[in-house]
Amino acid sequence: MTQATNDQFLLAARPVGMPKDSDWQRATPALAELADGEVRVKILYISLDPAMRGWMNDARSYVRPVAIGEVMRAGGVGVVVESKSPKFAVGAHVMGVMGVQRYWQGPAEDKGAMLAQVDPAIAPLPAWLNALGMPGMTAYFGLIEVGQPKAGETVVVSGAAGAVGMTVGQVAKHLGCRVVGIAGGEDKCRFVVEELGFDACIDYKAGPVHAGLKQHCPQGVDVYFDNVGGEILDAVLTRINMKARIVICGAISQYNATEAVKGPANYLALLVNRARMEGMLVTDYAARYPEGVATLARWMKEGSFKNREHIVEGFETFPSTLNMLFKGENLGKLVLKVADA
Amino acid sequence: MTQATNDQFLLAARPVGMPKDSDWQRATPALAELADGEVRVKILYISLDPAMRGWMNDARSYVRPVAIGEVMRAGGVGVVVESKSPKFAVGAHVMGVMGVQRYWQGPAEDKGAMLAQVDPAIAPLPAWLNALGMPGMTAYFGLIEVGQPKAGETVVVSGAAGAVGMTVGQVAKHLGCRVVGIAGGEDKCRFVVEELGFDACIDYKAGPVHAGLKQHCPQGVDVYFDNVGGEILDAVLTRINMKARIVICGAISQYNATEAVKGPANYLALLVNRARMEGMLVTDYAARYPEGVATLARWMKEGSFKNREHIVEGFETFPSTLNMLFKGENLGKLVLKVADA
Known part of the structure; x- marks a missing residue:
């Protein structure tokens, strides 16, 4: 029954700019x-x-960097195929930080992998890497706890068609906010408005973000959930309201920068508006994941919350599939399908 | 008795970079x-x-910009020389936003001037423009309400020998914090350590701020009160602790910039450390000034809080005296003496 060998992607070199095959x-x-x-x-x-x-x-x-020669760190979901632990039976589905490989094995209680059983009856397996996984928890707790939106406020989210952004916008709609996404391209913008119910979406590839904000946020911006950094963060800073809250969740525009990161030149808008910019990390809310999962799963069941995964098949495609993120080529949560259940 | 004419500095042109005489x-x-x-x-x-x-x-x-041809806006303290209001008697000392002129006159209840009587028995008149005035209130409420320092934490403040910085550091010492200033030049650094009781002061003109922070903040930085922006803000960002709070009070290094403001390139330290950067404006705390004044006045009386004003005499020196701020030439609160009491 047991396959004798694993198959893994190890980090061979520290990338400069966009990761290369080598x-x-x-x-x-x-x-x-x-x-x-x-x-x-x-x-x-x-x-x-x-x-x-x-x-x-x-x-x-x-977290510590992935070491050279180490299996690349990644979350995943899989099925237990052998077990010497009472915690997980063979056939159980689990999620965890299992790395870019075909098999993960180790102690059921491993602190790094943090395995947790998932129920495919609640949502299909890929959803556990999306709204019911890290991106969803990041969106849910980042928005609610750091962004603190109130009904009637305007919430703007960048990377709106990505895993985190999709959930941020839908949660904000559930809270009674006006929700404006920022995304690259017509398809993504149409998706978040027509499929996810955002009030509007600004296509940053089609024109200046500043003009889009002026048009779609006539009352200014109360909460900005930032996944991208760079020029878009700067544009939003010019439109924030008094006591606005900016959630710094990521800065994908800067991750492959070979020059210095571009800091937000308009950060003094924080001073003028007595506004706040705050970083968040999902693991700080680990104890409350059950609350987040239960809420999102309930909305999914009611039909008032949508998941969307962009699934690419084939373990061997990992290097180029990962880079789709940085090229903005995914619509929805990017997932690599490795094997059939 | 009454002088028939006033004497005023009007804004004649919008400066590019450092203000010029013209x-x-x-x-x-x-x-x-x-x-x-x-x-x-x-x-x-x-x-x-x-x-x-x-x-x-x-x-x-x-606040709205000063208009071309308008008296330059400034705070001041003076004596009532004529009164047709029951609110202030002749001889009363008042502070308020009275502009760069020898006389202010208008309704005692004027919303722009916000006149308030001050008691020279509590502190000499210039102190009412310093610790007991806007800079002191900025420092007191900005530190306590936005910085939220706890005893034992490390507080760093830039512009340490300026009006706001002096008070920030002394209040933080009263709260039981380790206090490290950042200032330009040996004299200023000696002053804040030896006269004001800061634990250390980093002379940014003498060497890299980053190295100074490493040396003087061995436990990292919990609260940074930023008056200067620019490279110093970036250096501090590399040394912040988890859940650090950065109070954005000003950015004097950028005020005369003729290029774009330099945004904090290291702002993603906020994400890594789940830290916060927040702007503050003193007028939001106007209702609580009496609390701030009472506390600082008590400390001054007890000898546990020191004021220092850098007083330049002569109304006509206003243009060059103002620029001393931007050249870092003042040690303590910069005040222009216009007349004898």
Whole structure:
């Protein structure tokens, strides 16, 4: 039954700018026998997230960098195919930080992998890497706890058609806010307005964001959930209201920068408007994930919340599929399908 | 008794970069008879503050710009020399936004001037433009309400030998914090450590701020009160702790910039550290000034809080004296002495 070897993508070199094929190395080590308390998970879907780019740099951050020669870190969802732990039975579906590989194995209680069982009856497996996983929890707690939107306020979110942005906007609509997305391209903008129910979406590729904000946020911006940084952050800063809150969740526009990161030149708008810019990290809310999952799952069941995954098949496509994120080529949560259930 | 004419500095042109003499125009209009409810104040000291540079620009901000041909806006303290209002008797000392002129006159209840009586028995008149005035209130409420320092935390303040910075550091010491100033030059650094009791001061002209922070903030930075922006803000961002709070009070390094303002390139430290950057404006705390004044006045009386004004004499020196702020030539609160009491 057991396949004798694994298949992995290791980080071979620290990328300069956009990751290249030569920054990766394939490895096919033999799979060891399970020890007591361990499980083997056959990975079905791998989550591809902008944060992965940061983990590839040798920089002090909220998690240690992936080491050269180490399996690339990534979230995933899979099925337990062997178990010497009472925690997970064979056939159980689990999510966790399992890396870019076909199999994960180790202690069921592993602190790094943080395996947790998921129920495919609540939502299809890829949704557990999306709204019911890290991106969804990031959006839910970042918006509610750091953004603190009130009904009637205007919420703007960049990366609106990405995993986090999709959920931010839909949660904000549930809270009674006016929601304006920012995304690149007509298809994405149409998707977030027509499919997800955003009030408007600004196509940053079609014209200046500033003009779009003026048109679609006539009452100014109360909450800005920023996934992209760069010029879009600067444009939004010119339109914020008194006591506005800017949630710094990411800065995908800057992750592959080979020059210095572009700081927000308009940050003094914070002073003029007594506004706030605050960073958030999803793991700070780990104890409250059940609350977030329950709320989003309920809305999904009611039909008032939509998931969308952009699924690419084929483990071997990992290097180019990851780069789709940085090229803005995904519409919805980018997921790599590795195997059939 | 009454002098028949006033003497004023009007804004003649919007400065590009550092204000020039030609950006000002002198005027000596006749003083009108007082109407009922009005007072005439002989201005004794004029407050020179970094914010004045912003008021000279034609830009949307927290107050309207000074118009071309209008008396330059400034705080001041003076003595009532004529009164047709029961609110202020002749001989009363008042502070308010009275402009760069020798006399202010108008309704005692004027909303723009916001006259308030001050008691020279509590502190000498210039102190009412310093710790007991706008800079002191800015420091006190900005630090306590936005910075929220806790005993044992490390507080860093830039512009440490300026009006706001001096008070920020001394209040933080009263709260039991480790206090590290940043200032330009040995004299200023010696002053804040030896006279004001800061734990250390980094001379940004003597070497890289980053190295100074490493040396003097071994536990990292919990609160940064920023008066200067630019490269110093960026350096501090690399040393902030988890959940750090950055109070954006000003950015004097950028006020005369003729290129775009330099945004903080290291702002993603907010994300990594789940930290916050927030603007503050003193007038939001107007209702609580009595609390701030009472606290600082008590400390001054006890000898545990020191004021320092840098007083320059001569109304006609206004243009060059104002520029001392932007050249970092003042040590303590910069005040223009206009007349003897």
